[in-house]
Amino acid sequence: MNLDLKDQVVLDDYFSYLKAADGVYRILADRQYCNTELIVGTEKAAVIDCGYGFGNIASAVRQLTDKPIVLFNTHCHIDHIGGNAQFGVPVHMGSEDIGPARATDTAFFRERAWDGRVRSLGPASVRGMDREEFLHRGPGELVPCEEGESFNLGGYTLEVYSVPGHSRGGRAFFLREAGILYTGDAVFACTLCFGRGSASRVEYIRGLKKLLKLPFTAALSGHYIEPFDHRFIAHAVYTAEHADFETGIPLDNPIDPDARVCFAPDEWPSEEYLDRIRHGDHGLDNKVWALVMSSPE
């Protein structure tokens, strides 16, 4: 699979897309922030994650398919669920994440997202949007989605796997016929597993090892464009197994004051990178191997 930003096709002021396989699309929000995945079968279309909710993701999807939509979230964070309600259909989400999604998708957090966007990108970045509607939209009708379920789209089948860690109810989706694994935020070189909604390191490692057994040819994550392979997930397992909490660098963030960026002893990054973290620039990217945790476990 070759995904290149220069191949993106514009859908509207807010969204563009890349084609990953026949009937399989990655819809990119402006700023390439959080990916929305679309899989079009002969009977139904699956949408995985809906971004922050700026623009209208449902209208963007409707430009690519008129099939009935089955909607999924990889996890409960606002940058993945903000556009859920624009579809007007139930949303399948890991059961452990449903409570946290309802608790955090509030006007308070949405206002912060709106104001932050306008501050950094200017008022034109919310063109055509109704602020009050956005603030009070909520996460949509959430229904539990468990490991072992599978959804037949016609020609494509989406299988559900549990990957606790980044959140307790994280789910990965395997599109067996295309060999594509959707991991959400469970797999980055620098995965965040901190705060009240996270699972333990042990559970996280167990979930990743389960994904490694799947015969995928490309894995796609929530925030980066490039596909990755088994070696990448194996490296994430190595990092999670060896990350040393004691020597971790405190991460300046409002969610969890105890969070630290932790590295395997033989994989410390450059001083320049460490300096960025120490000075409050999170600087987390998909090339430095770390696990962000708030306890050694």
Ligand SMILES: [Zn+2]
């Ligand atoms: Zn997340």
